[in-house]
Amino acid sequence: MNDTVLKVADVHKSFGGLHALRDVNLDIEQSKTHAIIGPNGAGKSTLLNVCVGRIEPDNGSVTFDGETLTGKKPHEINQVGVARVFQTPEIFPELTLMQNVMIPALAKRDGSFKFNAFRILQGENDIRDEAEHILEDLDLIDQRDSEAGSLSRGDKRRLELAMCLVQHPRLLLLDEPTAGMSRHDTNRTIDLLKRIKERGMTKVIIEHDMHVVFSLADRITVLAQGTVIAEGTPDEVRGNPQVQEAYLGGAHI
Amino acid sequence: MFNLSPKNDTVTMAIFAIAVLAMPLWLAPIGASYPDLLQKFAIFGIFAVGYNILFGLTGYLSFGHAAFLGVGSYAAVWSFKLVTMNVLPAVLFGTLIGGVFAALIGFVSLRRSGIYFSILTLAFAQMSYNLAYSVLTPITNGETGLQLTQQDPRIIDSLFVAAGEGLPSTNLFGLKMSGYPGFYFCAVLLIIAFFISLRIFRSPFGLKLLAIKSNQVRMNYTGFNTRPYMLIAFVVSGMYAGLAGSLLAVTDPLAGAERMQWTASGEVVLMTILGGAGTLVGPLLGAGIIKYFENIFSAYNDQLLHQMLAFLPDGMEGAVVALLGLFVGEGWHLTLGIIFMAIVIFLPGGLMEGIRRIGGMIQKRGGGKKPEQTGGVMRPTEQEG
Numbered sequence: 001m002n003d004t005v006l007k008v009a010d011v012h013k014s015f016g017g018l019h020a021l022r023d024v025n026l027d028i029e030q031s032k033t034h035a036i037i038g039p040n041g042a043g044k045s046t047l048l049n050v051c052v053g054r055i056e057p058d059n060g061s062v063t064f065d066g067e068t069l070t071g072k073k074p075h076e077i078n079q080v081g082v083a084r085v086f087q088t089p090e091i092f093p094e095l096t097l098m099q100n101v102m103i104p105a106l107a108k109r110d111g112s113f114k115f116n117a118f119r120i121l122q123g124e125n126d127i128r129d130e131a132e133h134i135l136e137d138l139d140l141i142d143q144r145d146s147e148a149g150s151l152s153r154g155d156k157r158r159l160e161l162a163m164c165l166v167q168h169p170r171l172l173l174l175d176e177p178t179a180g181m182s183r184h185d186t187n188r189t190i191d192l193l194k195r196i197k198e199r200g201m202t203k204v205i206i207e208h209d210m211h212v213v214f215s216l217a218d219r220i221t222v223l224a225q226g227t228v229i230a231e232g233t234p235d236e237v238r239g240n241p242q243v244q245e246a247y248l249g250g251a252h253i
Numbered sequence: 254m255f256n257l258s259p260k261n262d263t264v265t266m267a268i269f270a271i272a273v274l275a276m277p278l279w280l281a282p283i284g285a286s287y288p289d290l291l292q293k294f295a296i297f298g299i300f301a302v303g304y305n306i307l308f309g310l311t312g313y314l315s316f317g318h319a320a321f322l323g324v325g326s327y328a329a330v331w332s333f334k335l336v337t338m339n340v341l342p343a344v345l346f347g348t349l350i351g352g353v354f355a356a357l358i359g360f361v362s363l364r365r366s367g368i369y370f371s372i373l374t375l376a377f378a379q380m381s382y383n384l385a386y387s388v389l390t391p392i393t394n395g396e397t398g399l400q401l402t403q404q405d406p407r408i409i410d411s412l413f414v415a416a417g418e419g420l421p422s423t424n425l426f427g428l429k430m431s432g433y434p435g436f437y438f439c440a441v442l443l444i445i446a447f448f449i450s451l452r453i454f455r456s457p458f459g460l461k462l463l464a465i466k467s468n469q470v471r472m473n474y475t476g477f478n479t480r481p482y483m484l485i486a487f488v489v490s491g492m493y494a495g496l497a498g499s500l501l502a503v504t505d506p507l508a509g510a511e512r513m514q515w516t517a518s519g520e521v522v523l524m525t526i527l528g529g530a531g532t533l534v535g536p537l538l539g540a541g542i543i544k545y546f547e548n549i550f551s552a553y554n555d556q557l558l559h560q561m562l563a564f565l566p567d568g569m570e571g572a573v574v575a576l577l578g579l580f581v582g583e584g585w586h587l588t589l590g591i592i593f594m595a596i597v598i599f600l601p602g603g604l605m606e607g608i609r610r611i612g613g614m615i616q617k618r619g620g621g622k623k624p625e626q627t628g629g630v631m632r633p634t635e636q637e638g
Contacts, residue, residue: 075478078474102460106460121455
């Protein structure tokens with residue numbers, strides 16, 4: 001427990017009469033990949049939104065490396081070192097791939113605000129190098145000058161991942177990173193995420209695809225109706241009858 | 254997109270400076286080469302270039318920028334009344350007050366985006382306009398407008414010269430700011446204003462503003478606090494408007510509240526969209542075209558048309574004059590409206606998109622080289638030519 005990096009403590013959130021999260025506790029360990037699974041409406045996305053400051057919980061707190069995240073704004077949470085990949089890729093569709101990746105690199109260097117209106121972007125060699133490097137790493141370098149909006153869905157997701165990775169975040173939150181991807185693209189993403197894991201980045205991943213979950217996760221938390229019903233290693237969760245009942249309708253995985 | 258090296262920018266600036274300073278020459282054939290109109294080209298060029306920093310880069314559509322123009326005029330006239338007839342303090346003061354006003358209005362308006370932002374800026378501008386006519390009469394002199402009088406203190410001027418007969422004129426260390434000197438003064442400021450705008454477009458700051466336009470949600474989750482970025486863009490464009498307003502007072506030391514009316518705010522929106530929002534040169538083109546129509550087309554009257562069409566048979570002449578008369582003189586708005594509609598429908602990226610398309614066609618025909626993809630309004634840079 002001593003190397004817990006993200007701690008979700010007693011988080012409660014209700015929308016009107018609907019309890020989206022009921023006193024959820026979660027400990028994410030350093031350098032581990034932690035998957036959160038559960039049926040639709042289990043509160044997975046709400047939990048992620050609480051972590052990045054998009055939703056304020058009614059109760060409870062989220063701390064990252066000893067720092068309280070609850071009540072912080074999204075940009076402040078990013079500056080602490082938490083990056084997020086969205087379910088539908090949030091990119092800058094009208095800008096080129098290079099610009100898409102340079103912007104987060106600038107955020108990392110300049111902080112949340114810097115008035116550098118008299119520097120010339122062309123001369124920012126360190127930023128350009130970093131951006132090129134990450135595009136090469138994610139196999140997007142050939143399209144560096146294309147508009148991001150023209151990419152295929154899978155490429156957009158990879159671009160968004162590149163935008164997060166260029167910041168070298170300490171914690172990466174991924175919301176269904178392979179949803180809507182072909183099997184080929186999914187496997188490519190799994191390989192990529194495995195490579196990132198080797199660099200010691202902590203990841204929280206929400207995923208429906210069990211193939212992805214069992215390929216990547218060190219630990220799994222199962223949510224159902226806003227409550228944690230099981231937590232453990234993939235093997236433990238796989239064998240848990242309660243999980244099979246709630247999540248898989250009794251079917252075997 | 255950002256592939257222009259600083260060296261190319263130097264060339265751009267040189268061409269731009271020459272083009273602006275030579276305006277009296279190359280505008281002569283279309284009858285636009287008299288100082289009064291040239292001054293307007295430069296002044297409204299500054300206004301539109303500044304407005305484009307907000308609207309072109311961040312996509313925030315302000316309907317209240319005329320307020321800053323009006324405030325800049327009042328500030329400049331007060332500087333003439335209280336301090337000196339020298340234009341430099343007036344211009345500095347007008348720019349500064351424009352910026353302060355923009356900071357206040359921007360701070361409140363930028364809490365909302367989209368249509369709500371536009372309505373807030375519109376409301377503030379109309380409020381300023383009405384206040385100028387009512388409560389603020391001691392400062393604005395109400396409907397009469399703020400004018401110079403013989404009794405004005407002019408603290409600095411009175412130290413050097415005794416007040417002469419009649420009203421003094423605005424000057425730059427003795428050089429009178431009417432006619433061509435007035436134009437060249439505005440032209441130099443336009444060149445500086447354009448240079449600053451070019452640098453903003455080329456900077457990391459400019460890229461961040463473009464990214465706010467593209468996807469503000471991603472900007473927040475990327476670690477940027479977008480509010481101060483927006484506020485700075487708003488204040489900078491407000492300062493441009495204040496500068497333009499003070500220059501209006503420099504060329505004619507009189508300030509009235511009608512400069513702050515919403516139609517004046519709408520005009521700068523038209524200029525920017527007509528020329529091409531988000532392009533460097535487009536807003537200048539738009540400003541030039543609108544001011545040209547306003548001054549040249551509106552000067553045509555039925556008598557002039559009769560003279561021009563005297564070669565037609567009598568009955569036909571009357572009919573043609575009656576028809577054309579709708580589009581000139583008082584009806585110049587109609588012509589402008591038709592042109593504006595045509596451009597928005599066929600060239601959503603403004604005149605600059607048209608120029609790019611023609612350029613692409615020539616390139617295709619000439620070298621077989623693939624024409625540059627026309628990205629419309631998001632393209633922040635193209636070369637001035």
